[in-house]
Amino acid sequence: MSQLSRIRNFCIIAHIDHGKTTLSDRLLEATQTVELREMKAQLLDAMDLERERGITIKSHPVTLKYVNDKGEAYIFNLIDTPGHVDFSYEVSRSLAACEGALLLVDAAQGIEAQTVANANLAMALNMEIIPVINKVDLPSADVPKIQGQLEDILALPAEDAIMASAKVGKGIPEILEAIVQRIPKPRWADYGHTRVLIFDCVYDAYKGVICYVRVFSGNIKRGDKVVMMSDGTQTEIKEVGIFSPRQKPQDELFEGCVGYLVTNIKEVADIKIGDTITHAESPAEKMLPGYQEVRPMVYAGIYPIDTSDYEKLKASVAKLRLNDAAFTYASESSVALGFGFRCGFLGLLHMEIVVERIRREYDLDIISTYPSVVYHVIKSDGEKMEVQNPAYLPDPSEIEAIYEPTIKATIHFPSAHMGDVMALLMEKRAMIEDTETLDADRVMMTATMPLNEILIDFNDRLKSITKGYGSFDYDFADYQEASLVKLDILVNSDIVDAFSSIVHRDKAEARGRQLCEKLKDILPRQLFKVAIQAAIGGKVVARETLGAMRKDVTAKCYGGDITRKKKLLEKQKEGKKRMKQIGKVAIPQEAFIDILKTSN
Amino acid sequence: MNLQAKAVHTPPLGLYLHVPFCARACDFCNFYQEAPRRAELDRYLAGIERELQLRPIERPVDTVFWGGGTPSLLAAKDLERLGNAVLGALPQAPEEWTIEMAPSTVKADKLAVLRELGVNRISMGVQSFDPVLLDRLGRSHLPKQVYHAIDLIRAAGFENLNLDLIFAVPGQTLEAWEADLREALRQEPQHLSTYCLTFEEDTALWVKLQKGQTTKLSIEDESDYYTRAWEVLGEAGLPQYEISNFARPGFACRHNLNTWAMHEWLAYGPSASGQFGGRRWTNAANIDQWLEGVESGQMAEQEIVLLTAESMLADALVFGLRMNAGVDLEELQGCFGVPLPSTVAGLFRDLVEEGLMVQEGPRVALTLEGRLLADRIATAILEAL
Ligand SMILES: Nc1nc2c(ncn2[C@@H]2O[C@H](COP(=O)(O)OP(=O)(O)O)[C@@H](O)[C@H]2O)c(=O)[nH]1
Ligand code: SF4
Numbered sequence: 005m006s007q008l009s010r011i012r013n014f015c016i017i018a019h020i021d022h023g024k025t026t027l028s029d030r031l032l033e034a035t036q037t038v039e040l041r042e043m044k045a046q047l048l049d050a051m052d053l054e055r056e057r058g059i060t061i062k063s064h065p066v067t068l069k070y071v072n073d074k075g076e077a078y079i080f081n082l083i084d085t086p087g088h089v090d091f092s093y094e095v096s097r098s099l100a101a102c103e104g105a106l107l108l109v110d111a112a113q114g115i116e117a118q119t120v121a122n123a124n125l126a127m128a129l130n131m132e133i134i135p136v137i138n139k140v141d142l143p144s145a146d147v148p149k150i151q152g153q154l155e156d157i158l159a160l161p162a163e164d165a166i167m168a169s170a171k172v173g174k175g176i177p178e179i180l181e182a183i184v185q186r187i188p189k190p191r192w193a194d195y196g197h198t199r200v201l202i203f204d205c206v207y208d209a210y211k212g213v214i215c216y217v218r219v220f221s222g223n224i225k226r227g228d229k230v231v232m233m234s235d236g237t238q239t240e241i242k243e244v245g246i247f248s249p250r251q252k253p254q255d256e257l258f259e260g261c262v263g264y265l266v267t268n269i270k271e272v273a274d275i276k277i278g279d280t281i282t283h284a285e286s287p288a289e290k291m292l293p294g295y296q297e298v299r300p301m302v303y304a305g306i307y308p309i310d311t312s313d314y315e316k317l318k319a320s321v322a323k324l325r326l327n328d329a330a331f332t333y334a335s336e337s338s339v340a341l342g343f344g345f346r347c348g349f350l351g352l353l354h355m356e357i358v359v360e361r362i363r364r365e366y367d368l369d370i371i372s373t374y375p376s377v378v379y380h381v382i383k384s385d386g387e388k389m390e391v392q393n394p395a396y397l398p399d400p401s402e403i404e405a406i407y408e409p410t411i412k413a414t415i416h417f418p419s420a421h422m423g424d425v426m427a428l429l430m431e432k433r434a435m436i437e438d439t440e441t442l443d444a445d446r447v448m449m450t451a452t453m454p455l456n457e458i459l460i461d462f463n464d465r466l467k468s469i470t471k472g473y474g475s476f477d478y479d480f481a482d483y484q485e486a487s488l489v490k491l492d493i494l495v496n497s498d499i500v501d502a503f504s505s506i507v508h509r510d511k512a513e514a515r516g517r518q519l520c521e522k523l524k525d526i527l528p529r530q531l532f533k534v535a536i537q538a539a540i541g542g543k544v545v546a547r548e549t550l551g552a553m554r555k556d557v558t559a560k561c562y563g564g565d566i567t568r569k570k571k572l573l574e575k576q577k578e579g580k581k582r583m584k585q586i587g588k589v590a591i592p593q594e595a596f597i598d599i600l601k602t603s604n
Numbered sequence: 605m606n607l608q609a610k611a612v613h614t615p616p617l618g619l620y621l622h623v624p625f626c627a628r629a630c631d632f633c634n635f636y637q638e639a640p641r642r643a644e645l646d647r648y649l650a651g652i653e654r655e656l657q658l659r660p661i662e663r664p665v666d667t668v669f670w671g672g673g674t675p676s677l678l679a680a681k682d683l684e685r686l687g688n689a690v691l692g693a694l695p696q697a698p699e700e701w702t703i704e705m706a707p708s709t710v711k712a713d714k715l716a717v718l719r720e721l722g723v724n725r726i727s728m729g730v731q732s733f734d735p736v737l738l739d740r741l742g743r744s745h746l747p748k749q750v751y752h753a754i755d756l757i758r759a760a761g762f763e764n765l766n767l768d769l770i771f772a773v774p775g776q777t778l779e780a781w782e783a784d785l786r787e788a789l790r791q792e793p794q795h796l797s798t799y800c801l802t803f804e805e806d807t808a809l810w811v812k813l814q815k816g817q818t819t820k821l822s823i824e825d826e827s828d829y830y831t832r833a834w835e836v837l838g839e840a841g842l843p844q845y846e847i848s849n850f851a852r853p854g855f856a857c858r859h860n861l862n863t864w865a866m867h868e869w870l871a872y873g874p875s876a877s878g879q880f881g882g883r884r885w886t887n888a889a890n891i892d893q894w895l896e897g898v899e900s901g902q903m904a905e906q907e908i909v910l911l912t913a914e915s916m917l918a919d920a921l922v923f924g925l926r927m928n929a930g931v932d933l934e935e936l937q938g939c940f941g942v943p944l945p946s947t948v949a950g951l952f953r954d955l956v957e958e959g960l961m962v963q964e965g966p967r968v969a970l971t972l973e974g975r976l977l978a979d980r981i982a983t984a985i986l987e988a989l
Contacts, residue, residue, distance in 0.1 A: 531980050532958050552958070555827035556980035557847060558802060566863065566919065567877050567886055567907055573922065576983045588954065 009189045011260040013081045013218065015099060017123055018108035019116040019475065023138040026170035027108060027179075028082065034176050035068040035080070065216055065262050066249040070180055078184055081218075081262035083203070085122075091350060092479070093298055094330075096125055097203040097278045100294050101218035101262060104132035104187030106179065107160075111137050111145035114446065115153045117416040121477035123158050129294075132187045133158075135165040136179060141172055152443055190220070190260030197288035198222025200257075200265075200281040205272055207327040211243070212270045214251070217281070218262050220292060225256040229284040230267070233291045234276050238284055239267040272329045298330050300348025301409070301480065302355055302459060303392035305336060305373035305502065306362065307344030309584060309593055313368055314343050320366035321345055324358060331358055336393065340500045340586050341371060346393060349375075352459050371584065371596040373502040377455045380407040380483055394504040397490045400541050406506075407483040409455040415466065417474035419447045424469040432457035433508060452481055456506070491516055493523065494537040494544075498587040502596060513538075517546040519599065526595045529553035534589050616666045616862045618869030619698070621652070621690065622876035623675035624891060627706070631742030631812075632770070634804035636875035636889040637673050644891065645678070648873075649685055651895045655872050656693040658901060665870075667700040667859035670723075676705035680713040687721035697722050700858045702766075704729065708745040710753035715760035725857070726757055727766040727797070733787040734780060737773050741801075742808060754791050764855060766795035771829045773801050774818045781829050785836045794855040797848050798833050800826060827976050834972065847926045847978055864923040866916050884909040913940040918989050921948070922982040930962075930969025947988040955981065 018024040068080040085098040099105065105126045109115055126133055135158075137150050151162035166182060168175025192199070204216040224230070228241045245253040246263040257263045269275055277298065280291040308317045321333045332348035349355040352375060359372050379391045382404045391397050413434070417425055419441070429436060434453035442448050458478070466474045491512050493503035503523075507515050516538025523536045527550055538546040558572070583590040625640040625648075626633075638644055668690060678686065691697070702725040703718060710728070718726075732738050733747045757765060767788050771781045788796055803810045803820060812818040821829075834844050842850040846864070849857065863869060863879075871878030875889035888894045888904035897904030909915075917940045924931035937943055952968055955961035960974035960981065970978060 531960070531977060531984060532954065553977065553980065555823050555830070555976045557830070557976055557978040558800060565877070566879065566923065567884060567909075569923075570919070573979065573982050573986060576979065577986050580983065580987065 007258065008193055008260045010077065011079045011081070011190050012104070012183050012187045013083070013102040013190060013260070013262055014104040014106060014183060014187055015083045015085050015102045016106045016108055017085070017119060017126060017133075018138075019110070019113070019119045022108050022110040022113065022116075022119075023170045024084075024108055027106070027136070027138065027168070028084070030170050030173060030176050031068060031080075031082065031180070032066070034180060035070050065247045067246050067262065070184070072181065072184060080183060083262065091330075091354070092121075092125075093296060093350075094204065094277060095122060096129070096294065097201070099126050099129055099131065100278075100292070101201055101203045102131060103189070103191055104134065104183070106183075107133050107135045107158075108138050109135065109150055109154070111139045111147055111150055112142050114146075114150055115157055115416070115442075117414050117448070117475040117477040120157055120416070120448075121414060121479075127158075133160060134179070134182050134186055135160050136168050136175070137165050138168050138170055140167045140174065141169040149443060153446075157442055157448065192220045192292075193259040195221040195288065197286055198224060198281075198283045199288045199292055200224055201292050202275060202277060202279045202281065204277060205275045205329070207272050211266045212268075213272050213275050214264050214266055215275060215281075216262075216264055217257070219257050219259050221259050221288075222283070223256050223258045224265065224281070224283075230281050231284050231287055232276070233280040233282055233288070234278075234295060234297075237269070237274070239269050242266045242268065272326055275329065277329070298350070300330070300332050300350060300378075301455065302349045302351055302375045302377060303346055304349070304355055304375040305338060305341065305344050305393065306333075306347050306359065307338065307341040307371045307373070307502070309369040309371060311342045316366065317345070317362070317368055317370065320362050320368060321347065323366075324361060328358070330354065338373070338395070338501050340498070340502050341373075341584065348392070369593060371502065371593060373596070374505045374599070375459050376506060377409050377459070379488070379506060381405070382407075391506075394490050394506050395501045397506060400489065405485050406488045408486045408488065410452050410481045410484050411455050411458065411478040412481045413451050413453055413458070413476060413478040415449045415451070415474060415476045416442070416446060417449075417466070417470045418445050420445065421470045421474065422447065425449070425466070425474065428462075428465055428469060429453070432462060454484075454486065454508075455480070489540050491519075492539045493519055494535075494539060495523075495527075495589050495591070496532075496535055496587050497537075498589075499539075500586055500591070503599060512540050513545045516540070520546045520548040522599060523595065524548040524550050526598050527589070527591060530589055532588060614663060615865075615867035616858075617661075617663055618667045618669065618859050618862050618867070619661070619665045619690070619694075620669050620671065620859075620869055620871050620876050620878065621686075622671055622673060622871070622873035622887075623678065623686075624648070624673040624874050625677045626672065626674045627677060627708070628744055629742070629808070630744075631740075631808035632801055632804070634807050635673065638891055640677050645682060647895060648891060649682060649689075651891075651898045652686060652872055653689045655898045655903075656689055658898065658903070659870060659872070661693050661695065661870065664696050665694050665698050667862060668694075668698045668702070669859040670701075670703040672704055674706045674709060675703050676709040676714060678714075680711070680717045683714055684717045684721070687717070687723070691721065700725055702727055702857065702859060705753070706745065707750045707753040710756050712756055712760065715756060715762070719760055719762070724762070725764040725766065726762050727768065727795075728753060728757075729768045730788065731768060731770045732773070732776075732784050734776075734784060737776055737780070740773060740775060741770065751791075764795070765791075765793045766797060766857070767791065767793045768797045768799065770799050770801050771833065772821045772826050774820070778828055778832060782832055782836060785833055789837070789840045789842070793842075795849070795851040795857065796837060796842055798850070799848055800829065830976060831972070843928070845928050847975060861927075864927060866920040866923070879911070882911050884911055913942040914989065916940050917942055917944070918985060921985050925968070925970050925981065925985075926975070926978050928969060928975075930967055932967045934966035945989055948985060951984055951988045 016024050064084040066082050070078045070080050083098050083101055085095050107123055135154050137147055139145060154160045154165060155162050166175050166178045199220045201218045202215045206214050208214050224244060226241055226243060230241060231238050243253055243266040244257045245251050251264055278295040282288040308314055325331055330350045333345040336346040337343045355375060362368055362370055376392055376394055381389045381391050383398060383402050384404050429451055432453055434451040436451045438450045440448045466476055487509040488506050489509050489512050491505050491507050492499050520536045520538050533552045534550040536548045537544045580590050583592045624636055624638050626637040701723045703723050704727045706729050730750050731741055731743055735747055769784055769788055803813050837850040842852055844850050845856050868880045869878055870880055871887055874887055874891050874894035877886045885905040885908045888906055893904045917936055920936050933944055956963055961968055961970055
């Protein structure tokens, strides 16, 4: 269709705070996209957590109409992409829906690791990249330096970069024109059959699952019988539409379009991001490239503080799963915590978000256990097993070998902090593979390291030793054999399985000592003194004693004052109900959270 | 109300009467109190007379306790009217009859009336002998009024005197507390009660704390004040018999002992709490509401709790363990007719092991360390049930 040459699909790649939101606003204004205010309100409402953390979890596509000087009208589809490594597969699918990307770099801050990772991803997808140097209005802007970085790190010609200030509106016409001139028209439109990419989906209580899609070839309309190519599921299209910016039903979606569709499928879990939809009657032979099955990388137990909240928790995780296919759960039980769920997450941020949502949206007091990656264990008898809960790690005598997942990390930081970053990497068992000088004062390091080592605090530590200037990104790499042991924490001789973790043998003792010290700080004093121990395979390697509390009495009990006094005591008792009783020891909910933050 | 006691063997019976008037509110106090206006006083006295008729007393009362508020704020003739109303309702005179008095209100004519009525125990709210601390507490008396009051009380022939002291007042050093204790001992009272200052919501002191105008001692520091009193008074012949109470042998307050043993006591006057016939209740803490109830015959009772054998046993343990003598487990089980839950027995074993409790035969009692944790231990008992 001749329409095609008038469509451009693009996204914006940027590090947090480099100005993506501001630039998007400018583009919306410049194209006089109607309902602007309305959309903003809607987007802002979308998710508190996204806003608080300054990250995008879901994509928010929007269609803009641009008319150039010659009076030619274009349709721009801007796809806002998720911005965190946990969601890198989702990012890659959003990128795959586009032919081009604006690469936005803060003129004062320079290129960050995540930007490089996403830019590389975009290049691997053969996308056209338009570098935009933003915030050139700032006195601290250093344009030549950024141009140097673009050339050195990403091999992008510096003269192609557009100078912009999203804040004052500088460079906006140039950007719009570059989108028309430099980003190719929608690709792969001449494929003989209909192929539609699902790049995201959300759950809607009325419509069921709403898929965000990009039509590559052919067309799709209401009533079409279609096939999900990943697993052959057949379904029927109930509705198609575009984002203008609100969902607006259309008769049909054509090749090159970005929009949404609703099928008969009712559960998000049954929709696979990255899947290709084709017509049942004349199906495509090959899926669009890049589809992968998403698998949780991090597991943790989630338990209600109050065991009677189990059913409520069950309903909550089921509801969350409706809108988050990457989140998995299965029931499990813990000696210390009773009945709960083993949950799988894409990464630690994803875990934090889910845990926070259960607390806030479902008003439940919950505990999450120490997160774990998935270990591959080969037992002495040759049996292979996957372990994602330290409690199920077999006895050391039955283990032949343990393999752990690794990542390929890319770290950007000011060269002045080289020593500290190297020390951190050593501590985290990283194998440094390459160190590259980006410019006079920044370096980029690549290293292979265990995923387990970045679970808890790697990013925070990196940020703190580099005064906030370091950034990091990673790709999952292969499994590698490692000398790992299970570290247990005992409170008054009872193993608190929620505190168990799998750690490297060389670090186990130090880690054990640290956890004991931390617990001693966190736990409130009890009626009795409490022994806190760390043990590896039954052998105690560290020990702390929490002294008993000294005073808890009120010398005030007038005759007939029984009722008053009882009220106070009952109140104390209620307060203790919010704690988890392990043997004789009451452990407050915060302890389970704080212990996760214990750094190595 | 059914005044027939349900208990198989009749336990001792007490009578608590609340006089809700105070000259002015002390800064630390959140007790229910009214300004002593004549019309109010008259309505109150008439109300008590009516209430005594509405709740007839069919069994000898062992102890009477007039608390407040400030009962001694009443004029001699009002005390007489109140006393006669009580005596008229009793089958026979009580063995112990206590009245709370504020130092500035102690007068010879009042004391004479009280003696005449049969009051035999006086409890005086001294709080401190330090004028600076008294001022800080918003008390309206001076140390010299305390000495004068004690002289009058002795002169009137009273031989059972309690002094209330308060400690852990902002600015009070440990030495100052000991000085207060020693000054109190010099007055040779038969009984001393020591209260740790607490910051009760909505009191003037609490407001000051919220505004950062005063400070609160740390828990560790407070415990030093407790133990200092226990040492000093013990050595001086007034051993501790309950967390806050010290007495010469034979002078423990029987009325309070009965309450802590979960016996029965009746309650008269607004905000008074009673426990009788398997029920615990508190009268409305508002003179109008209380009077309305009394006048209509529909008593304004609040926070009514129906007592079970199990809850009585629990409370007898909670309050009994605050006493140095502790409790006799066999006696309690016999008295309430329920066995001690094994969880509580287990808790006691742990407490003994930790040195917080001692057991001798059927009797268990808290050690000094245990008494410092009495509230926490009480919570543990309630949890174990
Ligand atoms: N001086 C200046 N500030 C800008 C510019 N663009 C964005 N900002 C500011 O940078 C901050 C982050 O911008 P935002 O668009 O929220 O970044 P995002 O996190 O990438 O979406 C905000 O305080 C913006 O006002 C610009 O061109 N110049
Ligand atoms: S402490 Fe006693 S005198 Fe002071 S206000 Fe309270 S009840 Fe009245």
